Amino acid sequence: xxxxxxxxxxxxxxxxxxxxxxxxxxxxxxxxxxxxxxxxxxxxxxxxxxxxxxxxxxxxxxxxxxxxxxxxxxxxxxxxxxxxxxxxxxxxxxxxxxxxxxxxxxxxxxxxxxxxxxxxxxxxxxxxxxxxxxxxxxxxxxxxxxxxxxxxxxxxxxxxxxxxxxxxxxxxxxxxxxxxxxxxxxxxxxxxxxxxxxxxxxxxxxxxxxxxxxxxxxxxxxxxxxxxxxxxxxxxxxxxxxxxxxxxxxxxxxxxxxxxxxxxxxxxxxxxxxxxxxxxxxxxxxxxxxxxxxxxxxxxxxxxxxxxxxxxxxxxxxxxxxxxxxxxxxxxxxxxxxxxxxxxxxxxxxxxxxxxxxxxxxxxxxxxxxxxxxxxxxxxxxxxxxxxxxxxxxxxxxxxxxxxxxxxxxxxxxxxxxxxxxxxxxxxxxxxxxxxxxxxxx
Amino acid sequence: xxxxxxxxxxxxxxxxxxxxxxxxxxxxxxxxxxxxxxxxxxxxxxxxxxxxxxxxxxxxxxxxxxxxxxxxxxxxxxxxxxxxxxxxxxxxxxxxxxxxxxxxxxxxxxxxxxxxxxxxxxxxxxxxxxxxxxxxxxxxxxxxxxxxxxxxxxxxxxxxxxxxx
Numbered sequence: 001x002x003x004x005x006x007x008x009x010x011x012x013x014x015x016x017x018x019x020x021x022x023x024x025x026x027x028x029x030x031x032x033x034x035x036x037x038x039x040x041x042x043x044x045x046x047x048x049x050x051x052x053x054x055x056x057x058x059x060x061x062x063x064x065x066x067x068x069x070x071x072x073x074x075x076x077x078x079x080x081x082x083x084x085x086x087x088x089x090x091x092x093x094x095x096x097x098x099x100x101x102x103x104x105x106x107x108x109x110x111x112x113x114x115x116x117x118x119x120x121x122x123x124x125x126x127x128x129x130x131x132x133x134x135x136x137x138x139x140x141x142x143x144x145x146x147x148x149x150x151x152x153x154x155x156x157x158x159x160x161x162x163x164x165x166x167x168x169x170x171x172x173x174x175x176x177x178x179x180x181x182x183x184x185x186x187x188x189x190x191x192x193x194x195x196x197x198x199x200x201x202x203x204x205x206x207x208x209x210x211x212x213x214x215x216x217x218x219x220x221x222x223x224x225x226x227x228x229x230x231x232x233x234x235x236x237x238x239x240x241x242x243x244x245x246x247x248x249x250x251x252x253x254x255x256x257x258x259x260x261x262x263x264x265x266x267x268x269x270x271x272x273x274x275x276x277x278x279x280x281x282x283x284x285x286x287x288x289x290x291x292x293x294x295x296x297x298x299x300x301x302x303x304x305x306x307x308x309x310x311x312x313x314x315x316x317x318x319x320x321x322x323x324x325x326x327x328x329x330x331x332x333x334x335x336x337x338x339x340x341x342x343x344x345x346x347x348x349x350x351x352x353x354x355x356x357x358x359x360x361x362x363x364x365x366x367x368x369x370x371x372x373x374x375x376x377x378x379x380x381x382x383x384x385x386x387x388x389x390x391x392x393x394x395x396x397x398x399x400x401x402x403x404x405x406x407x408x409x410x411x412x413x414x415x416x417x418x419x420x421x422x423x424x425x426x427x428x429x430x431x432x433x434x435x436x437x438x439x440x441x442x
Numbered sequence: 443x444x445x446x447x448x449x450x451x452x453x454x455x456x457x458x459x460x461x462x463x464x465x466x467x468x469x470x471x472x473x474x475x476x477x478x479x480x481x482x483x484x485x486x487x488x489x490x491x492x493x494x495x496x497x498x499x500x501x502x503x504x505x506x507x508x509x510x511x512x513x514x515x516x517x518x519x520x521x522x523x524x525x526x527x528x529x530x531x532x533x534x535x536x537x538x539x540x541x542x543x544x545x546x547x548x549x550x551x552x553x554x555x556x557x558x559x560x561x562x563x564x565x566x567x568x569x570x571x572x573x574x575x576x577x578x579x580x581x582x583x584x585x586x587x588x589x590x591x592x593x594x595x596x597x598x599x600x601x602x603x604x605x606x607x
Contacts, residue, residue: 157533158535160534172478176477179477182529190477275512276536277535281535281549281550294533299567434550434552
């Protein structure tokens with residue numbers, strides 16, 4: 001770039017120079033050629049960011065029309081869809097971006113975990129990422145209520161009612177979120193404010209921090225480069241080599257979302273009716289794994305113990321003691337890959353089998369007659385589950401002499417597979433009265 | 443900077459960190475109490491004691507819905523009254539009364555309750571919540587401001603209708 005023009009104020013060259021410099025504070029100036037291969041990261045983090053920006057844009061527009069009062073909210077959505085230019089399309093873009101964002105963020109977490117990108121300087125970024133995932137779920141959840149149709153009303157009722165099973169603080173927690181006995185006007189205000197102010201601010205701050213920390217850790221995680229000196233990588237400039245790739249992924253994604261929103265409008269059911277619960281009443285789809293747990297475990301365990309252990313395990317991932325902190329290869333090693341596959345298969349077989357056994361055969365409460373449900377439906381099956389996981393862990397460690405990295409990875413894959421299976425059952429295999437049905441019978 | 447007393451530097455930076463934690467706690471406290479204040483506001487607003495009607499209007503073994511106040515007024519066979527809140531104790535769905543089956547059947551997760559609100563089939567963990575009933579001068583009054591949780595049905599919960607019709 002000609003230094004003469006970039007220092008002259010007001011010229012296009014200087015403006016572009018300033019914009020590039022700003023960008024290059026967040027992103028590296030040069031990147032290793034190996035790091036920009038699409039299949040290395042699948043661009044999931046970038047996609048999540050594009051979706052968040054789409055959500056902010058479409059959400060901002062809807063905010064001009066939406067009215068967060070229970071008696072007018074549903075009407076204002078109708079007005080948005082019928083009377084506002086591109087209103088239905090804007091809502092569709094928001095709806096599909098939100099649902100896709102939950103999936104993309106989940107896949108991004110998987111990618112980061114399975115390429116081992118949580119050691120050393122990336123530890124804190126794993127935690128920031130979890131904070132982002134929480135914010136994304138919070139915004140999806142608070143947004144779920146806003147259309148104020150039957151689906152949103154009862155999904156939020158059922159989900160917030162789950163909180164009452166938290167010991168001691170449960171009732172207060174529910175009241176604090178709902179602002180009353182049940183979903184009502186003060187719920188609408190808090191959900192709207194959280195959705196349109198609290199979460200976006202948190203997302204912007206955390207996202208910036210997240211991206212900057214990637215740069216601080218030396219860019220995206222890479223496998224060690226052969227035996228040569230540490231830095232024998234071939235480097236390419238960020239602008240344009242990586243930027244062009246990112247922009248093309250973004251454009252393809254935006255086009256995909258727009259087409260999706262044109263073909264499938266965001267659903268809008270009957271207006272909310274607090275007197276008439278639909279059958280079945282389901283939580284938002286990303287919480288259906290937890291709702292499925294509720295059908296098999298005592299509420300204290302389904303809503304509190306198991307999710308808390310799961311979240312604690314996620315937080316603990318980068319702080320466990322590992323034998324190796326090398327990262328960058330998918331599934332670490334060929335053996336790691338094999339064990340992960342075994343874990344996934346175990347999960348795919350065991351989770352549906354256990355659901356079927358609990359549904360149609362005698363569950364633990366049958367083996368322990370006369371025991372209080374807290375033990376027979378809560379502690380007993382939970383302990384049994386943890387023992388099974390411990391046996392699985394020991395078997396891999398001792399019998400197959402897998403490294404701790406590989407074993408933790410296999411355990412993680414097993415848990416995630418089970419959670420996904422439960423979610424799928426909750427979405428597609430639970431019909432009237434939450435009975436097990438085939439998807440085409442719902 | 444090297445000659446700055448390390449003890450003093452440590453003290454100051456700890457003080458600053460402590461103040462930061464204090465500020466964060468304050469912010470959390472204010473947020474929680476702001477959110478909590480909505481509860482008192484809504485409690486003052488809704489509910490209060492409502493007049494359900496004269497005792498004679500409710501025949502024995504009947505269930506009368508009061509959709510505005512979200513409860514059912516139940517009159518048992520012996521003439522006693524119970525006011526049952528309509529929210530399922532499992533996950534908060536509204537339970538309709540099925541007169542043909544003589545039970546409250548939750549559409550969401552298949553919990554069922556008998557006419558006294560006691561659990562007939564799980565997953566509901568406890569009977570339907572009660573509202574306080576009082577019969578004054580042959581008129582049934584129901585206090586809709588407070589839900590009374592109970593772990594099981596107890597005949598003491600039934601309010602005598604007195605000599606009617």
